[in-house]
Amino acid sequence: AQSVTQLGSHVSVSEGALVLLRCNYSSSVPPYLFWYVQYPNQGLQLLLKYTTGATLVKGINGFEAEFKKSETSFHLTKPSAHMSDAAEYFCAVSDPSGAGSYQLTFGKGTKLSVIP
Amino acid sequence: KAGVTQTPRYLIKTRGQQVTLSCSPISGHRSVSWYQQTPGQGLQFLFEYFSETQRNKGNFPGRFSGRQFSNSRSEMNVSTLELGDSALYLCASSSPGTSTNTGELFFGEGSRLTVL
Numbered sequence: 001a002q003s004v005t006q007l008g009s010h011v012s013v014s015e016g017a018l019v020l021l022r023c024n025y026s027s028s029v030p031p032y033l034f035w036y037v038q039y040p041n042q043g044l045q046l047l048l049k050y051t052t053g054a055t056l057v058k059g060i061n062g063f064e065a066e067f068k069k070s071e072t073s074f075h076l077t078k079p080s081a082h083m084s085d086a087a088e089y090f091c092a093v094s095d096p097s098g099a100g101s102y103q104l105t106f107g108k109g110t111k112l113s114v115i116p
Numbered sequence: 117k118a119g120v121t122q123t124p125r126y127l128i129k130t131r132g133q134q135v136t137l138s139c140s141p142i143s144g145h146r147s148v149s150w151y152q153q154t155p156g157q158g159l160q161f162l163f164e165y166f167s168e169t170q171r172n173k174g175n176f177p178g179r180f181s182g183r184q185f186s187n188s189r190s191e192m193n194v195s196t197l198e199l200g201d202s203a204l205y206l207c208a209s210s211s212p213g214t215s216t217n218t219g220e221l222f223f224g225e226g227s228r229l230t231v232l
Binding site for chain 2: 032049105
């Protein structure tokens, strides 16, 4: 079974500082990797995804992530934090379960606080 | 294009009752998945439906069931509610069967169930 580990359940950064949210995964096959964001009382919104090709993936709102197979990592970064980035972030790996069915395995989430 | 719609958004039930949650996927999406989100367990996969058939199921007791209709709308049902069933239930749709399918999910805003 696949698993996803997000280091740090809470991360605080100052406005304008670098955001770095860590994600490591375990997978026996080449994975598809995702970062989702969740604002209070809302569902999950896709930030970015890695499928194949370029290992540096750019997403919405200035976020990007780099797939490093040797480190089994997919860390999320943003050069300069904005107050609106305060939310909970989830890393997920896609687990092809056969017959075209995909199941996402999520990390526990990292709550990002941005300090003015 | 309308997103994934879940109803009701909030509901309160008492132990022993049952509940039915509804999900309308994005138009054209034929796969619907359900996830349970709790502070302790995080996001956990319940089941996935495609063309009115359950294609994949997570590790939940039989009290949790679902179905999908010919128009791809889905419902999930929880019988004999327990306090631990209090959670945010998220529905997600996707469009599998295409060459770009990677398991990317589009989530609704969720149905928050409180069991008293």
